[in-house]
Amino acid sequence: MATQAAGTDRPATIHDIAARCGVAASTVSRALSTPYRVNVRTRERIEAAAAALNYRPNIQAKALSSGRTSAVGVLVPDITNPFYFDLIRGTQLQLKAAGYTQLLVDTEESDEVEATTVDQLRKSADGIIVAASRLTDEVLLAAAATTPLVAINRDVPGVPAVIIDTPSATSQALDHLASLGHTRIAYIAGPTTSQSSTRRWAALAGAAEELGVEVRRLGPFAPKTQSGAAAADAAVYSGVTACIAFNDLIAIGMLQRLRERGLRVPEDMSIVGCDDIFGADFCNPPLTTMASPIEQAGRVAVSMLLAQLNALAGGGTRSRSVMPTHLTVRGSTGPAPAKA
Amino acid sequence: MATQAAGTDRPATIHDIAARCGVAASTVSRALSTPYRVNVRTRERIEAAAAALNYRPNIQAKALSSGRTSAVGVLVPDITNPFYFDLIRGTQLQLKAAGYTQLLVDTEESDEVEATTVDQLRKSADGIIVAASRLTDEVLLAAAATTPLVAINRDVPGVPAVIIDTPSATSQALDHLASLGHTRIAYIAGPTTSQSSTRRWAALAGAAEELGVEVRRLGPFAPKTQSGAAAADAAVYSGVTACIAFNDLIAIGMLQRLRERGLRVPEDMSIVGCDDIFGADFCNPPLTTMASPIEQAGRVAVSMLLAQLNALAGGGTRSRSVMPTHLTVRGSTGPAPAKA
DNA sequence: CAATCTTTGGCAATCGGTTGTCATTCGTTG
DNA sequence: CAACGAATGACAACCGATTGCCAAAGATTG
Incomplete structure (x- = not known):
């Protein structure tokens, strides 16, 4: 019922801002994404207008034109396995900090679902993090060749990975x-x-x-x-x-x-x-x-992926990270029973 | 290095299909989304070509032109709380079945993060499911008025909800x-x-x-x-x-x-x-x-949301669902100690 | 066989941005 | 004061689909 009172009801676009400031849409785009390409005064006017109109860039449009989706797919074999909770939280935190959206998918322990998902994600995500992949080395390698990808707990030569030791x-x-x-x-x-x-x-x-x-x-x-x-x-x-x-x-x-x-x-x-x-x-x-430091593993995986994304032509990005592990002794182990 | 060998290396578009079949791009679009609007023979040719080229529609483009993103945001206060595992799995399964992508966000028990997320999701998702919202009634109601939204475990008049009793x-x-x-x-x-x-x-x-x-x-x-x-x-x-x-x-x-x-x-x-x-x-x-049947609660929430999406003008969609709960008695309860 | 309706498919605009190209303006220098 | 270069911003093409509108082709009917 009660929609926004003020003027336009649907979200503001760069065109609205452009009209308001008397400049071209492209200038608005530049002011917002390549600030140094635009005169300080114009930029300030544009930023003010953007704020006034409560402008939020449309992610879909951005993705379409720039080719970058600002999303990263995270695939786990079983969401209900507590092991992945911390992993997911780690990736989520790190991705959010970097301005990315996390697309979480439960592949249900199925290599088929996993393959299909990777395939779909190829276009709707900038990169993929695959935990405990069930794919064959070949398929995984092929996927990594096409899309920025980081594997967790999966060691395949040529595929960047975080390995929990x-x-x-x-x-x-x-x-x-x-x-x-x-x-x-x-x-x-x-x-x-x-x-x-x-x-x-x-x-x-x-x-x-x-x-x-x-x-x-x-x-x-x-x-x-x-x-x-x-x-x-x-x-x-x-x-x-x-x-x-x-x-x-x-x-x-x-x-x-x-x-x-x-x-x-x-x-x-x-x-x-x-x-x-x-x-x-x-x-x-x-x-x-x-x-093992699982949440950290998730964060490292994200860092590695982002490094891949940013330094596409940067050459040597570290492609393998081993997380230390240690034995925690509690009550379920004890001396061997006397031999019968 | 080794990119795809066959011809074009980048994903096929409807234009590629159109060219291959000698029809217009719009016809391809129709053949794929409104089959009855296209002659059977043409459609079959198009479908064959699509299969041959391994065509996958670009979600971003689809979203931009149609306004529908095929994504649903799911907000939980704390991913690492096992309570939400089953919930998440429930929503994930049901959403996937309906062809939607789940955007999972951990709001870290913060109403601010939650509000910001809802705001952002407004445009990048078709609907939102909020579990255990920390928002005030007013804010939640306002959000529900703007975006299709289903709350879980949050009872606010006017906001469709799944309540675990x-x-x-x-x-x-x-x-x-x-x-x-x-x-x-x-x-x-x-x-x-x-x-x-x-x-x-x-x-x-x-x-x-x-x-x-x-x-x-x-x-x-x-x-x-x-x-x-x-x-x-x-x-x-x-x-x-x-x-x-x-x-x-x-x-x-x-x-x-x-x-x-x-x-x-x-x-x-x-x-x-x-x-x-x-x-x-x-x-x-x-x-x-x-x-309580938590996974089911997730599924019901998705169903309610999808009902909202599909029957936008359909009038009366059920807007409240109460999940039964029962006491499971195990070992942590026993007779009261004799009074001291 | 002509008139009319229906089916079919093409054209082009549109969604909201990004980005290459180019003209203009301003300031600097000789 | 003329000439040159950098800074700035406009134009328009483009990303990949959807969709309204319309024309051509085919089917139906009188």
Whole structure:
């Protein structure tokens, strides 16, 4: 009903400003985007008029004519996974600070959805940040060649990336378990398409040999708490005394299942998670896990992307950033049970 | 380096298709958006060409000329609050299904950021969904008058809304506690700008009188786990034996704090949370809380918004939807301690 | 077979900016 | 005072679609 009282009801355009100041629209455009190209006095008049009319540039039009959309797509496999909360917040904050809009898409763990989305985003975003990509190396590389892109937790030569160094923390976790006397340990694997999972397993297998402990791989399991039940059962059946889980969700699911089965953690079974997500500190028992600066990872990813965007012809932009990780010991790990 | 090999390297436009088929660009546009306006044979040729050229309409251009952006802004006060995960996923799924893009913004619990964002979104989105708005009734109403808008958990006459009926669940919670013998109960209030908090308190105060129990209000507290410590201390100091917390984050924080102080839950203090967020089922002890279909709430909000968009002149669209809520009893509530 | 209606598709304006080109104006210098 | 160069701002094309209007072609009817 009650629309704006004053004069024109629809948003002001540069033409309105131009008319008001008696200059051409192009001058207004320049005054606002390339100030030094316009006389100070004219510019001030224009700025005053813009303020008076409550002028806001139309993003669509800007995007159309300039080719830049001021938007960045952020793709995550599963919005409801707490791991991504901090990541999303990190990207969001950094993007907003730089004047970009974040287009957040949940790819539902599907490489197809991911590919389609990347394809669509190619034109509606200036760049893309892909977390835990499920795409093949080739597809990802091809995408990176076409569009400014930064991957998170995905290491493909030629694709700028932020890597969270979980493999090295995985070794720490193994050390930790070995020092507690565990000799039969399971790695609860994540999706086969997850490179993080693969790399962690590799690190683990190598370290196991050095330490002289036995590590077997179980899975793959979907990275959800619900998978924890199956994982726990498999672990119990395999006779191990400790597990290193692909992520905290699975680990927490395992805790629940073990409790249901009447097994005590850590007395009967030690559990190590990964990511230190929301909940890892207050589950029962609190989860020993590999923690990393996730929000910061998101921010770094944005910085790298913006560097790509701004220095398109600038040559060497840093194309790889490794985030440190460390083991946070809590209550879910303890001495190995006495041998039966 | 290696750009696309085949012919043109930049994305195909309707003009490319038009040229390829020997028709005008406008015909291509019609063939694609108003099929019945174009001869079947021509249309098929155009569709074939579009497929061959891997044509994707440019969203910016579409938005500019049609005035519709195919994007919907979703505003939440705090992305890292798990409560919003499911909400976001709900809106995301429903929006994607309808061909819309979700612009997710974290307003950081700030009414200013929220107002600014709404203002900006007015032109770059077809509609807005605001969760737990911190804006005043007037501002929200004004925004809703200008832009299609749906509020979640915010009841303002004239503003279409999805309301999660926590007040009625709050009464259930009070009944539950009273039946366990609690007579001195605290309501751990959320932000003063949160209408949910206010409405719950009102429901609680009313029900308390009927039941003949004493309910006092503590707070306000920020809806974060960190606030739980202060809340727990305040509760202990006030001498109550049970607390109903504004949300699960605070409740979980309280659990942690009480444990630190050596108090047992529920033996010494019962705690009821709200929202049944991720983590409420596996914290220690598992949290008795008020659960609601949050993802569904997100979906309903989108449906209502789309109804507004499509039936702009359609008159009566349903403008209010109340989501049922129920109490989920877990381990954090128990009989009142014997009086000292 | 002519008259009329309908279908079909082209032309051109438009959305709101950006940007290359060019003419004008002003100030500076010889 | 003439000449030259820099600063300034206008014009117009363009980004990629949509859409109103109109003409040509085809179909229907008397």
